[in-house]
């Protein structure tokens with residue numbers, strides 16, 4: 001049976017070791033990690049130290065999300081563009097060293113990313129080449145501007161470059177929901193599963209919004225993806241009155257009901 005995981009950040013500011021214990025106690029077997037140290041001071045652990053804590057808790061690391069605030073720079077022919085490339089190349093090396101098999105990255109950030117550029121495509125090719133050398137898979141996630149994602153994936157046919165399907169982003173931002181999942185079923189390396197009502201990117205538990213989970217489940221089952229169902233149960237879904245345990249339980253039970261059928 002396919003495993004079940006959740007993002008290490010699920011919306012509650014509690015110490016990292018406790019967060020991980022609650023994830024395991026809720027029944028999850030795997031997590032998605034955040035590969036960036038911008039929260040290291042508040043969290044008290046670097047990304048590498050957190051990876052160790054995750055494994056010590058008996059959880060697997062399904063993939064790690066690379067930071068997103070330099071993604072737009074990848075499209076710029078400027079020193080910032082080169083700095084972004086260097087950063088993401090180093091991140092891929094870091095994942096390889098840490099034994100994390102999949103890196104998740106966006107191709108754009110926000111509503112108005114820079115124009116498509118030759119240098120941008122060249123840099124994504126360099127990232128794919130580095131991933132291939134290091135035996136890491138690079139999964140590009142659908143956000144806004146899915147035309148850009150499609151161009152990158154269709155232009156660069158590296159075996160190390162594939163798709164991270166985000167069900168919530170798809171439902172809010174794609175012209176035709178579920179089409180990307182079908183289009184890249186042979187290159188699916190990661191999934192971010194969460195629900196919404198088609199208006200906002202709410203990151204709700206599966207089954208509590210309007211997404212057709214039968215289509216999502218079949219799309220994943222028919223794909224090349226072998227990994228766990230992994231949830232992004234953070235953000236707006238954290239109601240102040242709800243305990244972290246209750247929050248995790250809602251996501252766990254939603255995923256069981258929507259994704260595992262009669263198993």
Ligand SMILES: [Zn+2]
Pocket residue numbers: 141166192232
């Ligand atoms: Zn996502």
